[in-house]
Amino acid sequence: VGVDQYWRSFSNHVGMSVAELDTPCLLLDLDALEANLDSLSRLLPRTDLAVRPHAKTHKSPRIARMQLARGAVGICCAKLSEAESLVGAGVEDVLVTTQVVGEAKVRRLIGLARQAVVRVVFDDERAARAVSAEALRAGVRLDCLVDVNVGQDRTGVAPDLSAVALGQAIKALKGLRLKGLQGYEGNLQLLQTASSRRDANRVCMERLGVVVDLFRKHGLCVDTVSTAGTGTFRFGGAYPFVTELQPGSYAVMDSTYAQVEGVEFRLALSVLTSVVSRQQDRIVVDAGSKALSTDYGQPRPRDPALSYLSQGDEHGKLIFSGPPSMDLGDRTEIIPSHCDTTINLHDRYTVIQGGFVVGFWPVTARGSIQ
Amino acid sequence: VGVDQYWRSFSNHVGMSVAELDTPCLLLDLDALEANLDSLSRLLPRTDLAVRPHAKTHKSPRIARMQLARGAVGICCAKLSEAESLVGAGVEDVLVTTQVVGEAKVRRLIGLARQAVVRVVFDDERAARAVSAEALRAGVRLDCLVDVNVGQDRTGVAPDLSAVALGQAIKALKGLRLKGLQGYEGNLQLLQTASSRRDANRVCMERLGVVVDLFRKHGLCVDTVSTAGTGTFRFGGAYPFVTELQPGSYAVMDSTYAQVEGVEFRLALSVLTSVVSRQQDRIVVDAGSKALSTDYGQPRPRDPALSYLSQGDEHGKLIFSGPPSMDLGDRTEIIPSHCDTTINLHDRYTVIQGGFVVGFWPVTARGSIQ
Numbered sequence: 001v002g003v004d005q006y007w008r009s010f011s012n013h014v015g016m017s018v019a020e021l022d023t024p025c026l027l028l029d030l031d032a033l034e035a036n037l038d039s040l041s042r043l044l045p046r047t048d049l050a051v052r053p054h055a056k057t058h059k060s061p062r063i064a065r066m067q068l069a070r071g072a073v074g075i076c077c078a079k080l081s082e083a084e085s086l087v088g089a090g091v092e093d094v095l096v097t098t099q100v101v102g103e104a105k106v107r108r109l110i111g112l113a114r115q116a117v118v119r120v121v122f123d124d125e126r127a128a129r130a131v132s133a134e135a136l137r138a139g140v141r142l143d144c145l146v147d148v149n150v151g152q153d154r155t156g157v158a159p160d161l162s163a164v165a166l167g168q169a170i171k172a173l174k175g176l177r178l179k180g181l182q183g184y185e186g187n188l189q190l191l192q193t194a195s196s197r198r199d200a201n202r203v204c205m206e207r208l209g210v211v212v213d214l215f216r217k218h219g220l221c222v223d224t225v226s227t228a229g230t231g232t233f234r235f236g237g238a239y240p241f242v243t244e245l246q247p248g249s250y251a252v253m254d255s256t257y258a259q260v261e262g263v264e265f266r267l268a269l270s271v272l273t274s275v276v277s278r279q280q281d282r283i284v285v286d287a288g289s290k291a292l293s294t295d296y297g298q299p300r301p302r303d304p305a306l307s308y309l310s311q312g313d314e315h316g317k318l319i320f321s322g323p324p325s326m327d328l329g330d331r332t333e334i335i336p337s338h339c340d341t342t343i344n345l346h347d348r349y350t351v352i353q354g355g356f357v358v359g360f361w362p363v364t365a366r367g368s369i370q
Numbered sequence: 371v372g373v374d375q376y377w378r379s380f381s382n383h384v385g386m387s388v389a390e391l392d393t394p395c396l397l398l399d400l401d402a403l404e405a406n407l408d409s410l411s412r413l414l415p416r417t418d419l420a421v422r423p424h425a426k427t428h429k430s431p432r433i434a435r436m437q438l439a440r441g442a443v444g445i446c447c448a449k450l451s452e453a454e455s456l457v458g459a460g461v462e463d464v465l466v467t468t469q470v471v472g473e474a475k476v477r478r479l480i481g482l483a484r485q486a487v488v489r490v491v492f493d494d495e496r497a498a499r500a501v502s503a504e505a506l507r508a509g510v511r512l513d514c515l516v517d518v519n520v521g522q523d524r525t526g527v528a529p530d531l532s533a534v535a536l537g538q539a540i541k542a543l544k545g546l547r548l549k550g551l552q553g554y555e556g557n558l559q560l561l562q563t564a565s566s567r568r569d570a571n572r573v574c575m576e577r578l579g580v581v582v583d584l585f586r587k588h589g590l591c592v593d594t595v596s597t598a599g600t601g602t603f604r605f606g607g608a609y610p611f612v613t614e615l616q617p618g619s620y621a622v623m624d625s626t627y628a629q630v631e632g633v634e635f636r637l638a639l640s641v642l643t644s645v646v647s648r649q650q651d652r653i654v655v656d657a658g659s660k661a662l663s664t665d666y667g668q669p670r671p672r673d674p675a676l677s678y679l680s681q682g683d684e685h686g687k688l689i690f691s692g693p694p695s696m697d698l699g700d701r702t703e704i705i706p707s708h709c710d711t712t713i714n715l716h717d718r719y720t721v722i723q724g725g726f727v728v729g730f731w732p733v734t735a736r737g738s739i740q
Binding site: 020021024025056102104108127149157274278279280286290291293310311314317328346 | 390393394395448468475493496524528644646647648649650652659663664665681698710711737739
């Protein structure tokens with residue numbers, strides 16, 4: 001069976017009511033998704049900011065195109081294979097936000113750069129040299145950002161003259177075009193209060209600002225300074241040197257972000273589950289850690305009278321604040337605690353609107369970890 | 371692109387050395403896998419025990435066939451869609467170890483039962499009635515087990531006369547054939563010491579034994595009494611009323627099971643990663659929680675001088691007990707902490723032997739959560 005036939009096999013189900021769907025399945029509420037995509041631009045702290053939404057969350061070229069249609073300048077991808085998947089589906093401008101290292105990856109990167117605008121980040125001159133050599137051979141030129149560690153302590157060069165040294169090295173390399181900086185503060189996104197995020201973000205943006213000044217002083221390009229996520233774009237975007245924002249989760253949201261003060265997007269994503277066991281002392285549904293990720297803790301039922309407790313790979317227990325009100329076969333929606341890793345478990349979104357299925361969208365870049 | 375062409379596209383890479391593989395990728399060591407499959411029968415506490423390995427771990431019809439070739443009586447599946455996937459790939463006898471509930475599921479179950487021997491478990495008479503009605507309509511008959519709660523408190527009826535009542539109800543239903551009991555003690559599998567597992571298992575097996583006696587007393591069939599996993603099959607299998615064992619993880623193992631006393635299978639599974647960022651104070655690899663699940667905690671590098679700390683969806687940090695000995699582009703293998711949920715993240719196994727790739731096997735039932 002080919003991929004196209006596979007997707008056509010779902011067409012029969014469009015128009016079905018949500019009550020008829022088999023479970024568990026990943027529901028995407030189209031109204032909530034569109035509301036989230038629409039409201040982003042209204043929330044930007046400056047009108048001249050570029051938005052480059054992160055596709056590591058949704059992994060869907062369809063949603064990426066909806067973001068582009070609303071003014072996004074391009075799309076962020078976490079991995080090269082994610083970028084390949086989006087470019088293959090018609091997205092024409094991607095930034096790979098993680099380091100591209102290794103012979104196979106460099107070949108793939110250059111292959112992709114012949115088909116679309118592909119930007120990359122570097123935190124090591126050796127990685128830049130490897131890409132440069134292959135770009136030169138292929139006759140392409142790639143826009144590059146220096147990845148700066150603004151406090152997450154994951155990737156990125158120190159926010160000092162080491163960034164300048166790397167910038168100068170890249171500037172001198174053929175096949176590369178230095179465009180500026182990336183300084184992502186992923187570690188701040190879920191700080192609960194707005195003031196704690198704003199304060200922690202200030203520290204990171206001051207570090208990034210130091211590098212921006214150093215770059216200017218040394219005649220290095222800072223046309224692009226890319227940063228921020230769903231939790232911080234309103235703060236980071238206020239700094240005048242920031243040009244581009246990378247929010248991802250805002251499109252669909254999850255129960256963890258819903259607890260973060262000032263992040264007011266709608267919960268567009270849920271996993272529909274059924275009660276498959278109803279005993280005296282417990283009610284068990286058919287979604288476990290293979291349907292709902294737990295790396296951010298327990299997911300949360302949409303019904304506030306319920307809570308959910310993962311019971312291994314295939315099951316979860318429902319805990320009722322009052323007397324148990326569900327029986328065998330009854331269904332309920334569980335909001336993922338982490339949208340990125342939950343979406344990555346599913347092959348498709350069941351897209352719903354007003355209680356009916358309006359489409360099935362593939363999670364095209366699911367499993368794109370290379 | 372069709373599915374067959376997709377798989378043919380990997381043929382070129384067979385024969386490649388592991389050093390040439392792009393990362394991250396899921397490695398399966400064929401020698402270790404075969405050794406694990408071979409040694410299971412030697413470890414059984416009785417010679418008359420049937421083995422029905424659980425495919426929820428490997429999700430691979432290829433590995434299922436290797437298990438059947440070594441004497442397995444059939445295969446366990448956690449979900450109906452997993453069973454559909456295996457039957458579609460030639461497996462002819464499956465037990466679905468979780469409850470099949472809901473109209474869509476029942477139709478699918480009966481569809482599958484027309485193509486293979488499909489056994490199901492019940493812990494609710496209403497679910498049995500629904501399957502019976504549809505089986506009768508389709509003219510098929512399904513073997514059934516009563517699912518008993520022996521202590522996990524997840525699914526299963528209480529280990530008392532409620533099990534008998536359900537057994538009698540099933541016996542009276544057309545289209546169903548009562549074959550016995552399932553009593554899985556999943557909560558004991560990872561108890562660290564052999565003696566603690568043996569003792570806890572005794573409590574569970576006594577509960578199951580009570581139900582076996584009640585079934586016999588009431589003239590109900592106990593030809594099949596199915597239980598145990600990789601951590602307990604040597605204990606559970608010693609009880610004379612137990613007829614069938616359901617181990618899954620033994621085939622490939624993980625770092626959590628490797629810490630469990632008396633579970634001495636080989637670590638056949640790992641995720642190959644590359645260093646993608648090498649800064650003064652840290653070494654970061656390209657595998658995060660989308661490549662290595664963390665529901666059982668941090669995965670563990672194969673090299674005992676290293677430890678691994680997940681850094682979000684796409685990255686992990688390597689911690690060295692001595693001076694850091696790896697540089698940009700260097701590779702290392704990380705052993706998953708939980709084989710089931712890690713395999714479920716990957717589309718394929720890269721099967722290796724003696725440092726070379728001998729094949730790519732699809733994780734056929736990946737994402738089969740329904």
